Amino acid sequence: MRAWQRPEIPKLPGQSGAPWLYDTATQTLVEAKPSAAARLYVCGITPYDATHLGHAATYLAFDTLQRVWLDAGFRVHYAQNVTDVDDPLLERATATGADWRELAASQVQLFRGDMEALGIIPPNDYVAVTEVIDEIAAAVAQLWDAGIAYTVPTVDSIVDTTRFGTIGTAGSDIYFDIAAAERSAPWTLGEESNLARTEMLDLSAERGGDPDRHGKRDPLDPLLWRAARAGEPSWPSPVGAGRPGWHIECSVIALKELGTDFTVQGGGSDLVFPHHDMSAGHAAALSGHPLAGVYSHTGMVAYQGEKMSKSLGNLVLVSRLRAAGVDPRAIRLALLAQHYRTDWEWMDAHLDSAVTRLAAWTSAFGSGAARGPVDAQSVIDALRAALVADLDTPGALAVLDAAALEAVDNPAAVALAVDALLGVAL
Structure with missing residues (x-):
């Protein structure tokens, strides 16, 4: 799948160090230092209601991570999926009378435009789930053969005449066996999320799981393959006609594009459980290796007193801000003013402050800016140090705000660093 145009990223004299990130699994700061490429x-996204500011904040955080890696001299290989077939998308398509394929395509195109306008570095591999159905089905078959999957009969599936092999009964859903995986793979349930089982059960029910389904060996066992149902998209496969479960999609795409033990697995904190815990389990069971070295998660963005979410409908959309004439650089600065790991609430005042900051920086560091007594290199060094320290963008902005008040001896050098490290061209 096509991503979007990559922004030009200036190369600065000198370089950053490898960034330190908070690792959700160990609950400590760790150095995200790759041996070769990061x-x-x-x-x-699941492509509907794109792109809200919660989306934008997450992708901006990992854009910042990439910029620090690039400034440290590392090559970056970035992969991202698009969940272009899933229950929430199908439900939205049904509710609006849209074809689910057309809805997904239109929302992905909107997302591309928003990401490009915000100057977000695109993934090297931008992969739709519908592009890798065969690979996902093969992975489910591999888990079955390893004794890490089992079937649960359904009452509403279409009788499947395309199934071949010996995987269960025609029309059965296929589930991941957590206990079997823990016995055979380098993975334990909860090693990433650090949650108690009661918390897992609550979140599973809230976030797409089915802990109350009869016939499962463990209420937390996640769906690997959903047998074909009337009115739902499905594909023929060695594990029967149907479509993938949620978590196995990311496991397969990540392993396919990046291999095992990759540097960082990222996403919003609402994905820690069950999505990332289970994705890591699937990948470990498939490969015999851990999925990633660091598990990094962004905080949630609220609006009008509630977490910004599609289900609540309290969304602030990047496309609407852009249509209203808001400079995408100001949107970017408004998001950068919050630390990526914090939960916070969007208010109009955030955008007002960002517009003011953009004007001040343009005056202080942009073309024709006056020179002053502050050493530009010391400002750049402090900017780099803030970003290396767990992507401290509020600290980085404070460094630049202080420098803008006094003026620097080389404004152009600072402007170049702002563009390279923060993605804001002055």
Whole structure:
């Protein structure tokens, strides 16, 4: 799948160090230092109601990570999926009378435009789930053969005449066996999320799982393959006609594009459980290796007192801000003013402050800016140090705000650093 145009990223004299990130699994700061190329996977959108500011904040955080890696001299290989077939998308298509393929395509195109306007570095591999159905089905078959999957009969599936092999009964859904995976793979449930089982059960029910389904060996066992149902998209496969479960999609795409033990798995904190815990389990069971070295998650963005979410409909959309004439650089600065790991609430004042900051920086560092007594290199060094320290963008902005008040001896050098490291061209 086509991504979007890559922004030009200036090369600065000198370089950053490898960034330190908060790792959700160990609950500590760790150095995200690759041995060769930095390999990054960030979970992509389910394409409806794109692109809200929660989306934008997440992809901006990992854009900042890439900029620090590039400034440190590392090559970056970035992969991202698009969940272009899933229950929420199908439900929205049904509710609006749209074809699910057309809805997905239109929302992906909108997302591309928003990401390009915001100057977000695109993934090297931008992969739709519908592009890798065969690979996902093969992975489910591999888990079955390894004794890490089992079937649960259904009452509403279409009788499947395309199934071949010996995987269960025609029309059965296929589930991941957590207990079997823990016995055979380098993975334990909860090693990433650090949650108690009661919390897992609550979140599973809230976030797309089916802990109350009869016939499962463990209420937390996640769906690998959903048998074909009337009125739903499905594909013929060695594991029967149907479509993938949610978590296995990211496992397969990440392993296909990045291999095992890649540098960072990223996404919003609402993906920690069950999505990232289960994706890591699937990948470990398939490969015999951990999925990633660092699990990094962004905070949630609220609006009008509630977490910004599609289900609540309290969304602030990047496309609407752009249509209203808001400079995408100001949107970017408004998001950068919040630390990526914090939960926060969007208010109009955030945008007002960003517009003011953009004007001040343009005056202080842009073309024709006056020279002053502050050493530009010391400002750039402080900017780099802030970003290396767990992507401290509020700290980075404070460094530049202070420099803008006094003026620097080489404004052009600072402007170049702002463009390279923060993605804001002055």
